[in-house]
Amino acid sequence: MIPHLLNRLLRLAPAIRTWCEERLPVATIDDHLKSKMVPRHRHTVWYYLGGLTLFFFIVQIITGVLLMIYYKPTIDGAHESVAYIINDVPFGWLIRSIHSWAANLMIATLLLHLASVFYLQAYRPPRELMWISGFILLFLVLGFGFTGYLLPWDDIAFYATQIGTEVPKTIPVIGPTLVSLLRGGEDIGEATIPRMYTLHVFILPIATLLLISVHLFLNQYYGLSKPIKTPQKGKDIPFYPNFLLRDFRAWGIAFIFLLFLAILIPWELGEEADLLRPAPEGAKPEWYFLPLYQTLNILPSQIWFLNSETILNIALMFGGLTVLLLPFLDRKGKNGEHNKLILITGTIIILYCIIITISAYI
Numbered sequence: 142m143i144p145h146l147l148n149r150l151l152r153l154a155p156a157i158r159t160w161c162e163e164r165l166p167v168a169t170i171d172d173h174l175k176s177k178m179v180p181r182h183r184h185t186v187w188y189y190l191g192g193l194t195l196f197f198f199i200v201q202i203i204t205g206v207l208l209m210i211y212y213k214p215t216i217d218g219a220h221e222s223v224a225y226i227i228n229d230v231p232f233g234w235l236i237r238s239i240h241s242w243a244a245n246l247m248i249a250t251l252l253l254h255l256a257s258v259f260y261l262q263a264y265r266p267p268r269e270l271m272w273i274s275g276f277i278l279l280f281l282v283l284g285f286g287f288t289g290y291l292l293p294w295d296d297i298a299f300y301a302t303q304i305g306t307e308v309p310k311t312i313p314v315i316g317p318t319l320v321s322l323l324r325g326g327e328d329i330g331e332a333t334i335p336r337m338y339t340l341h342v343f344i345l346p347i348a349t350l351l352l353i354s355v356h357l358f359l360n361q362y363y364g365l366s367k368p369i370k371t372p373q374k375g376k377d378i379p380f381y382p383n384f385l386l387r388d389f390r391a392w393g394i395a396f397i398f399l400l401f402l403a404i405l406i407p408w409e410l411g412e413e414a415d416l417l418r419p420a421p422e423g424a425k426p427e428w429y430f431l432p433l434y435q436t437l438n439i440l441p442s443q444i445w446f447l448n449s450e451t452i453l454n455i456a457l458m459f460g461g462l463t464v465l466l467l468p469f470l471d472r473k474g475k476n477g478e479h480n481k482l483i484l485i486t487g488t489i490i491i492l493y494c495i496i497i498t499i500s501a502y503i
């Protein structure tokens with residue numbers, strides 16, 4: 142039965158292709174894909190990271206839509222509906238576990254992708270816009286993590302969100318308004334869940350989808366960059382079909398890994414949040430916000446006339462702007478190689494984030 146169906150489909154394929162060719166620029170797309178090459182060198186494996194981030198994003202969208210069917214974005218319904226998904230909906234626990242693990246893996250591959258383009262200096266002209274669109278994507282993806290964390294309305298998530306929404310309060314002028322807009326009032330409560338939900342399932346996905354399209358279009362337009370001073374190892378790899386098939390193989394391995402994690406370590410649901418209960422032991426933000434959280438903890442509460450949150454905000458704004466403008470700042474190196482100061486500063490920041498994150502768990 143199945144081979145027969147496949148056979149019929151294969152016989153139909155040329156007819157479908159002709160139908161498309163008469164209506165769409167299939168030949169132009171074909172020519173473009175066939176002419177695209179992927180540089181072959183000892184860092185070629187790093188080119189998989191952007192694709193893997195994309196894969197986890199697709200998994201997020203599919204599993205997120207399934208979760209939306211049963212999730213209730215209200216203070217009375219949120220925790221109960223998640224418990225229902227886990228206990229009563231067939232495979233609900235698995236879908237939720239995949240969604241939560243994929244969110245974490247997406248942020249991990251995204252950070253590795255960012256580090257790889259930094260070290261390969263792939264942001265050099267003409268790819269400045271790729272770096273800028275990627276940098277904005279980083280914030281959108283962190284926004285997914287932040288807004289999604291509160292949705293199960295369990296106590297750890299509740300306190301983590303409370304801490305997380307304290308920091309932007311000290312941004313000059315817009316800080317307090319921004320926080321009360323996010324929380325839907327002075328404190329986290331009834332109005333917060335619908336706001337986080339709207340951001341999580343509507344505003345952030347649309348913005349991310351649009352920006353990923355721009356990012357990928359630019360990548361097709363410029364092609365992949367060749368790192369400076371890294372010797373070529375044999376001929377470039379044709380993107381289509383060779384590298385694309387390798388990309389899909391990486392997606393397959395990532396999917397098996399994700400499935401293992403989701404089954405062996407199902408994502409837990411804590412006690413329902415209680416606005417009057419004191420913070421539970423070990424309530425802290427997700428690992429990707431720990432560098433900020435830990436920095437806030439080690440800063441003295443007052444330096445001169447500034448409190449620790451204001452100092453962190455100033456550092457974040459200054460640091461963020463520097464990273465955003467990196468392609469325009471890193472132009473002084475001889476023969477186009479990394480400006481040493483930027484390379485060393487970037488490495489110190491990465492090491493600091495790793496060490497301070499680990500310190501939060503020991």
Ligand code: HEM
Nearest residue numbers: 188190191192194195258263271272275276278279365366
């Ligand atoms: C949702 C987030 C993102 C997705 C889905 C994504 C996807 C991709 C893909 C598929 C590629 C081509 C293959 C590769 O080089 O890995 C790429 C390249 C690139 N990405 Fe991203 N990316 C994201 C975020 C970022 C971020 C945060 C940055 C940096 C701030 C960034 C900067 C770049 C640059 C500069 C390139 C060109 C690499 C080269 O030509 O060698 N991307 N991205």
